[in-house]
Amino acid sequence: MARTKRNAASTSKSAKESRARTRTAASLKKKGKPKSRAKQQSRKAESASPEIKTLFFWDASDRVTGFLSPWYKAPFEDGEVTYQSVGHYIMAAKARLFNDKKALEKILASVSSDEHRALGNSVKGFKDSIWQEKVLCVASRANEQKFLHGRNAAALRKKLLPFADHELVYASPTDYLFGIGLSAEDAGDPKNIKNRKRWGRNLFGQSLSWCKKQTWNLANPAAAAAANAKFDVSVFDRPGMAIYW
DSSP, X not given: OHHHHHHHHHHHHHHHHHHHHHHHHHHHHHHOSOOOHHHHHHHHHHHHSOOOOEEEEOOTTOTTTGGGSTTSOOOEEEXXXXXXXXXXXXXXXXXXXXXXXXXXXXXXXXXXXXXXXXXXXXXXXXXXXXXXHHHHHHHHHHHHIIIIISTTHHXXXXXXXXXXXSEEEEOOSSOSSSSOSSOHHHHTSHHHHHOGGGSOOOHHHHHTHHHHHHHHHHHOHHHHHHHHHTSOGGGGOOTTOOOOO
């Protein structure tokens, strides 16, 4: 009789353990595989990071962003030469860099952006590796002349000021060097705006960075002066220190 009770108790205990295991397995299946602490912290950090303000531009005729385009007509001088646009300056610099004098003469003589583009894209002796090293400096110089010294510089800076805290992205669907190789519509798609590995180098957008800073400084002289005053130039006042510019 005692043996029968012990067997019954053992059977009952086994049944309870089996039901517990079943409930645990069902719970894990429903919740999925537990996430590692590192992954949880990484996702939390991503969700907590502030969104980047991004302004896409490309078409020179766009009412809001067209003034940022390299082909927006905004004459400026550099030396004794007048350029119709930043794109005009860049194509001329390209011809100079590769010593294509005939192309340079035609580029400087023309006022047509279509001709500037066509002539610049047919420069003889062109080497892409060399151009990629120089093009950011060239574009930065052109934008500096346009926004700080051009005929319409004040009006252009007034347009730029509201976007001084934005990332400027040249959304050319065909240019992976100056732009990102995607249109504004495609780049603005959630899967593309987060996956920036698909984007091109956006060198033209980057070339506007200094102009943005200077535009903000000119509009906020007191704040700019205070920010500059915080920089201690005495760090360079050290025996034996030499700086070569």
